[in-house]
Each structure stands twice: as C-alpha cells, then as structure tokens.
Amino acid sequence: MRGTRKWGILVVALILALMVTACGGSGSQTTGTDSPNTGGTAATTDNGTTDDPAAQPAEDEELLPEEGAVLKVWDSGDQKAFIEDRAAAFKEKYNVEVQFSEVGADKAMAQMVTDGPAGVGADVFAGLHDQVGQGASAGILMPNDWFEEETRADNSELAVNALTYDGILYGYPKSVETTAVFYNKDLIDSVPADWDGVKEFSGTFTDKAANKYAIMWEVANGYYAFPFFGGFGSYIFGQDGTDPTDIGLNNEQGIEAAAFIQGLHDILPLKTSDINGDIKKSLFADKKLAMNISGPWDIASLKESTPNLAVAMYPKLPNGKDMTPFSGVKAYYVSADTKYPNAAKLWANFASSAESQQKNFEMTGSLPSNTEAASSDAVKNDPLSSVFLQQFEKSVPMPSIPAIAQYWSPMEAAISTIWNDGKDPKEAMDNMVKQMKSNITTGQ
Numbered sequence: 001m002r003g004t005r006k007w008g009i010l011v012v013a014l015i016l017a018l019m020v021t022a023c024g025g026s027g028s029q030t031t032g033t034d035s036p037n038t039g040g041t042a043a044t045t046d047n048g049t050t051d052d053p054a055a056q057p058a059e060d061e062e063l064l065p066e067e068g069a070v071l072k073v074w075d076s077g078d079q080k081a082f083i084e085d086r087a088a089a090f091k092e093k094y095n096v097e098v099q100f101s102e103v104g105a106d107k108a109m110a111q112m113v114t115d116g117p118a119g120v121g122a123d124v125f126a127g128l129h130d131q132v133g134q135g136a137s138a139g140i141l142m143p144n145d146w147f148e149e150e151t152r153a154d155n156s157e158l159a160v161n162a163l164t165y166d167g168i169l170y171g172y173p174k175s176v177e178t179t180a181v182f183y184n185k186d187l188i189d190s191v192p193a194d195w196d197g198v199k200e201f202s203g204t205f206t207d208k209a210a211n212k213y214a215i216m217w218e219v220a221n222g223y224y225a226f227p228f229f230g231g232f233g234s235y236i237f238g239q240d241g242t243d244p245t246d247i248g249l250n251n252e253q254g255i256e257a258a259a260f261i262q263g264l265h266d267i268l269p270l271k272t273s274d275i276n277g278d279i280k281k282s283l284f285a286d287k288k289l290a291m292n293i294s295g296p297w298d299i300a301s302l303k304e305s306t307p308n309l310a311v312a313m314y315p316k317l318p319n320g321k322d323m324t325p326f327s328g329v330k331a332y333y334v335s336a337d338t339k340y341p342n343a344a345k346l347w348a349n350f351a352s353s354a355e356s357q358q359k360n361f362e363m364t365g366s367l368p369s370n371t372e373a374a375s376s377d378a379v380k381n382d383p384l385s386s387v388f389l390q391q392f393e394k395s396v397p398m399p400s401i402p403a404i405a406q407y408w409s410p411m412e413a414a415i416s417t418i419w420n421d422g423k424d425p426k427e428a429m430d431n432m433v434k435q436m437k438s439n440i441t442t443g444q
Contacts, residue, residue, distance in 0.1 A: 063146055065096045065343035073347065074103035074125035082363050086351050093350075096343050105330050109135050116140040116337040123338040124348050129162040129171065129329035130398040136165045137402060142334040142341060144169045147349045154354065159369035162329040162397035171331030172348040174357065175366035178327040178395040179224065179295045180388055181215075181312050182302055187290040191312035195264075198291075198315055202267035205290055213268055216280050217293035219419055220272035222411035223326055223398075224293060225261065230324030230396050231317045232257040236407060241399035244440050249411075250429035258425035260318065262418045272416045281305070296388050299365055311387045313394070327395035329369060361385070367392070406439040 075083055080100060087098035101122070103111060108122070109131040115121030117140070127135070135141040144151055148169050152160050155173045163171030181191045187205070192198050202214035217224045226236075234254035238246040248254060268275075281298070283289035285305035292302070293314075302309055314323035332348040334341065350356065357368040358376055367388055368374040380386055398404065414432035417423040 063342055063346060065094050065346055066340045069340040069343035070097045070099065071123045071340060071343055071347055072099050072101060072121075074101050074108050074122040076104045076126065077102045078364055079126070079360075082360050083351070085359065085363070086356055090347060090350055094343070094346060096347070098347060109333075112140050112335060113138045116335050119337065121335055121337065123340055123344045124332050124334055126174065126330055127171075127333050129331060130400045130404055132163055132165045132170050133401045133404075135333065136168070136170060140336050141170045142336045142338070142344075144172055144334075144345075144348075146345050147172070150349070154371065155369045156371060156374070156392070158327065158392065158395070158397060159329045162327070162400065163331050165400055171329070171333055172352040173329050173331045173369040174352045175330045175360065176327060176369045176389075176392050177295050177297065177330070177367060178388060178392045179227070179293055179325045180391045181314060182284070182292040182294060182298070183310055183312060184284065184287060184290055184306050185308040185310050187287060191291060192315055194316040195318065199267055201290070206267055206269075208269050210288070211283070212288045213283065213290075215291040215293070216268060216275060216283065216289055218277065218280075219261070219268070219275055220412045220415040222408045225411055225415050226396070227314060227323040227325040228261050228317070229254055229257040231321050232260070232319060233321075237399050237401060237403060241397070242401055244401060244403035247433050247436055250426070250433040254429055255426045258414070258418055258429050261415065262422070262425055265419055272419050296365060296367055296385065299384055309384070311384045313387060313391050322394050324394060324396045325391065326398045327392050328398060330366075403440045406436050410435040410439070
C-alpha cells in the first residue's frame with residue numbers, strides 16, 4: 001500500500017507540473033510583471049550564459065518595460081548632457097522616464113554596495129570594469145543576460161572580456177580608454193619609435209635647471225608603471241589576470257622591467273613625488289615638456305593649451321616588443337536590487353548602442369567600444385581618438401578581481417624606492433610581491 005500510494009502521489013505531482021508548464025509557456029512576449037529577476041540565481045554555462053530557459057530570450061519574444069517604471073541612473077558629471085539626450089529618446093521609445101544623478105564611475109560601485117540593498121541606489125549606474133569583481137562578489141549586479149549575445153557581437157572583444165567575471169558577463173560597455181603619448185609638434189616632429197630614440201632626443205632637450213623635460217609620466221603610479229612590466233612579459237595575476245595566487249611581477253621579466261625603469265631616471269631627473277598630472281599639464285602648456293603620457297580624458301584640456309597637439313603610440317622597448325598599457329572599460333551595470341529589471345536592461349542596452357556611443361563620442365569625446373561606432377568616419381578621421389583606439393588594441397585590461405586593490409600601494413612603494421633611492425630592482429620587486437601576497441591573504 002505504501003508503495004502504491006507513493007507512486008500515486010508522484011503521478012499527480014507530475015500532472016500538476018505539466019499543467020503549470022503548459023499555462024506558463026503560452027505567452028509570446030516577456031512583460032514587466034512576468035519577467036523573473038535573473039540577478040545571478042540561474043546556473044551558468046561555460047561561456048557565461050545562463051541555462052535557465054526563462055532567462056533566455058526566444059526569437060519571437062520582446063522585452064517590455066514594467067508599467068509605470070521610472071529609472072534612476074548614475075553617471076559622471078561630464079555625461080549629464082549625453083544622458084539627458086538619450087533619456088528623451090528612451091522616453092519617446094519606451095515611455096519610461098530616466099532621472100540622472102551625478103555619481104562618478106569611479107565611486108558608484110562602492111556606493112551601490114550599501115545603497116543598492118538599502119533601496120536608495122541607482123537602477124542603472126556607470127562603473128569601471130576593474131570593479132566588476134567587487135560588485136559581483138557583493139551580489140549587487142544583475143548579469144547582462146537578455147542582451148548578452150548582442151553585446152558580445154557588437155563590441156570589442158577586449159571590452160567584453162573585461163566586463164566578464166567568473167564566466168558571467170555583467171556590464172554593457174559604453175566606452176574604452178587607455179594611455180598613449182601626447183606630444184607638441186612645435187617641440188618634436190614625432191614620438192621616437194623606441195626608447196633609444198627618446199633618450200637621444202632627451203639629450204638635446206632635457207634641462208633640469210630650466211625645468212624642461214623630454215617626456216614625463218607618473219612614474220610611481222601603478223597605472224603608468226605596468227606598461228613596462230607587461231611589455232617585458234611580466235604580469236600581475238596569472239596570464240589572464242584572474243589568479244591571485246600567481247603574481248609574476250618579480251619574475252625574470254618583471255625584474256628586467258624594473259631595472260629598465262630605473263635606467264630612465266637620467267631622462268627624467270625628478271623625485272616621484274614631484275611628478276603628477278597637474279605638473280605634467282602645466283609643463284606641457286608652457287612648452288617645457290615635449291611628450292606627455294596620459295589618456296583621452298586630457299584631450300579637451302590639452303587641445304586648449306597646445307594648438308599643435310598630436311598623439312602617438314608608446315615607443316617600443318629594448319626587447320623590440322610593444323608596451324602594454326592598462327586599459328579601462330566604462331560600462332553600465334544593472335542593479336540586482338532594481339524594481340524595474342526589464343526597463344533597466346533596456347536602458348543599459350539603449351544607452352550603450354552603436355548610435356548612443358557615436359553620439360557620446362560627438363558630445364564628450366568618449367572612445368567607443370562598439371565596433372560600428374569605432375569604425376565611423378568621425379572616429380577614424382579624428383587624429384587623436386583614432387590613435388588611442390589603436391593603442392587600446394595593444395593594451396591589457398586592468399584585472400577585475402578584488403585582489404587588484406592590493407596592487408597599487410605596493411607598486412608605488414617599490415617603484416619609488418627603485419627610482420628615488422636606487423634600490424636593487426630584484427629586492428624591491430620581491431618585497432612588493434611579498435607585501436601583496438600578505439595583504440591578499442589577510443584581506444587588507
């Protein structure tokens with residue numbers, strides 16, 4: 001009897017399950033009330049896509065915003081006019097209002113860790129790719145699932161990979177950036193092809209007494225130091241930037257890079273504390289600096305100060321290899337705590353589309369990650385932006401795992417002692433890696 005009753009219950013349960021499935025599968029559209037919150041709860045496949053059928057768009061399905069949705073969007077202040085322009089177009093298309101608040105992309109992720117779960121955060125916010133690990137670990141990000149295929153197809157592979165954490169794509173890339181070499185054509189015809197050429201030019205231009213320098217970068221800043229290390233073949237966290245147990249900065253190539261940096265002190269005879277972004281800009285504007293290593297965020301201000309401005313890719317290293325500057329990807333992220341996941345996904349995709357990235361470039365100079373926008377005449381014919389996009393393709397995305405937080409201070413300390421005090425490069429880099437490992441282990 002017990003066995004017969006057990007099978008009877010199972011049969012009834014199976015029939016009920018089939019009835020529920022049949023009822024739930026009749027719709028051809030995904031509405032706001034029926035759409036599940038897919039904030040990372042579904043299992044994922046090896047390529048980062050979810051295997052939950054409810055989260056996968058069928059060919060005949062359409063994602064519709066929730067009725068009465070109003071979206072709070074955070075982005076940097078320089079994006080305000082762009083957001084307002086896109087918000088008007090979004091309202092016309094989807095009848096969803098977008099409210100802008102100024103929260104910088106560098107601060108938004110940390111703020112959302114507290115504000116998101118508290119219900120006072122943004123529905124969609126702009127953030128940096130190297131913070132995606134922080135957001136994913138905190139559970140505040142909704143995966144880019146509905147538009148994943150479109151996002152991967154339409155954007156630079158480097159940008160998409162930078163926004164993928166543990167195999168899951170979270171961001172909707174909106175712009176990219178890296179560093180290159182600005183130069184004043186009134187002072188130098190072109191950036192030398194290699195560092196030997198830079199040293200040769202420095203011998204005719206650099207004059208510390210006159211406060212004149214051939215080239216300048218923020219020497220002890222890990223963002224500007226890494227191009228040397230990567231170019232020599234060193235790495236931070238494994239070959240793909242995801243293994244915090246494999247720190248290669250003190251390997252043979254890392255020591256070689258550190259020694260090479262130390263040898264450049266003669267062409268930039270200043271303490272690391274006497275070099276920063278403002279000093280570089282001032283010297284460049286006064287025609288006392290011929291080459292200024294920086295990023296596209298300085299294009300507008302440098303154009304004002306230097307009419308004959310140009311930009312070039314980094315000089316090659318003594319090993320004949322290209323330098324590999326860090327690159328950053330700015331993206332929109334959808335909050336896992338939004339009340340309007342459909343509308344939020346639609347906005348993130350809409351505001352990062354080829355049309356939107358093209359408009360953002362025209363309005364603010366933001367470099368497109370979208371391949372269609374990047375290949376437009378406006379971008380290709382821009383003598384500055386086009387070079388940065390070329391350099392981007394030879395860049396290394398900053399690691400996005402949380403352990404990257406333990407890189408910056410130890411690198412600054414190591415380069416400072418190498419540069420300012422003539423410390424042995426191997427000893428300095430060994431100490432750096434030891435400090436990084438200790439900080440990662442203790443979670444500092």
